Amino acid sequence: MHIFRTHNCNELRLKDKSKPVKLSGWVHRKRDHGNLLFIDLRDHYGITQVVIDKSNKNFSLAEKTTSESVITIAGKVTPRSEESLNKNLPTGEIEVAVEEYIIESGAKPLPLEVNSDKDYGEDTRLKFRFLDLRRAKMQKNILLRNKVISLIRDGMIKQSFTEIQTPILTASSPEGARDYLVPSRVHPGKFYALPQAPQQFKQLLMIAGFDKYFQIAPCFRDEDSRADRSPGEFYQLDYEMSFVTQEDVFSALEPVLFDIFTKLTKNFSISKPPFKKIPFDECVKKYGNDKPDLRNPLILSDVTDIFKGSSFKLFAENINKGSIVIAIPAPNSKDQPRTFFDKLNNWAKDEGQGGMGYIQFIKNEGKGPIANNLDKERINKFLKIEGVDGNSSIFFLCGKSDEIREFAALARTKIANELKLIKENEFKFCWVVDYPMYQLNPETNKIEFSHNPFSMPQGGLKALENEEPLKIKAYQYDIVCNGVELSSGAIRNHKPEIMLKAFELAGYARKELEKEFGGLLKAFDYGAPPHGGCAPGIDRIVMLIAGEPNIREIIPFPFNQKAEDLMMNAPAEIDEERLKELSLKVLDLKMKD
């Protein structure tokens, strides 16, 4: 017999009765009846009840065993009597009557209970992550993560993508987030950087002729954390394809996502490929931002023209000063009481807005303070807005274009939630396409790349030379699910002359470009295929399927909010010797105060 186990803890059934077996696992829970003791023995696979009584020489040893100790028992599979069946356990028809009992590794009193789903503070959970990971929810989430990754591999390999690793120690990139830097021993004063994404490498792989590449790619960015953003590192499904249009990039990913979401959820309705495509400009107009939650049926409308020059002075005057007015419909709200509108108005004020006015239509008749100050002709125009009928209400937000659209996106979600319009069991995907190539930095008043500088501008060199830069679109796109931005991607710019011009418009001199992106730029001079790709965030996909609002719930060993690993004690101070080796000197930080 094997020294540790003949079966795992989720294997034994009635058909195994009378078999001599050996099991190993953790003491999940003990029920001590004095002369009779039940132990729920747990391993990765499940739980089996083992029973031992006073007649056994090991009884007192078993009684003394603490929760989460690791034990090995040998004994006989015994059917349970009718009254003592446990229908909640797959192994609930049997138990194992203990003969041999060995404590492999005792456990001290626990800082957190493995056998409960009680909430613990995150510092406790992260400090004792190995215990936290034993708990049912974390086991489930990590297994889900594994399934997502394995379905990604299956789906990509099936489409003849080649999985290729790219360097972890590479060069710092000038654009984007802060890099994590690694000092070089061999080259004093010089640094490697961890990649923020394998962007340049995947383009070089296309130029190298690998045609279709993918990788479960670790990405490192030194950013501050959010609930949906782990500081330090995260993973992307990074992929890139040669000789493709935007449509080809989409149709490579769509079946993979559809497959993952379909196989790993129950009773959810999932967008079927091809996913909806929404141009960026239209998206911002209709939803307020570029990551729409399409489960929400409400659509924003610009009603500035209707209020312009009207007798509703508050809006009319602000419009003259350059403000716009956005309408958000609230369908079937003729019976909503005054408090419904007051509540939302107060919410808007709490969020720092002037307020959120409204018109309530009851049988085509407009009511409320705004309606009282507007002529009938204008009021009737509201009935023609998308998503509005004679029993709707309309909320209005007035302000400067960019800021008020951003808030309208929040209000759209808030109103839909209040009216319970968002279905919980849906995953709705869309592509946001035609991103602008450039945007104006309001602080410096300079033109900068709005997204990825390597994207191909629509219209190519001609557009860059002849058109107003802020009007140029790029073959640049995002994929969004339920209001969560999963990734962005682009058809790349593979022509050096277009790239030089594109960077020139963003204020980069040729020399600068050659210094920062020399490797890639040089490669374009030796036969570069047209190519494009995308890189959806794996952590966010797992979050969506797991229904977890916090990214740290689906990462085995995440940093805390301050980018520390409390279990491994990272980051940590380094010996003087090793600093010297790296030609580094730590400044006295107290000097700063």
Added chain:
RNA sequence: GGGGGUGUAGCUCAGUUGGUUUAGAGCGCCUGCCUGUCACGCAGGAAGUCGCGAGUUCGAGUCUCGUCACUCCCGCCA
């Protein structure tokens, strides 16, 4: 760097307008009893610098100020 929320037993939390003795509950832990439980039960016990510091007050877990920690958000995230 900025804003909001939280901080009471090992853990999760309650604690009224500032006033009732020794600041409570559940889980965990320790002791005893218990041979059919499955969140076993019963009886008892240990366990607290109410984050820290100052202030107001006859009196502070409770109010004020400062500070620290945790958490969510803004900035940041080509």
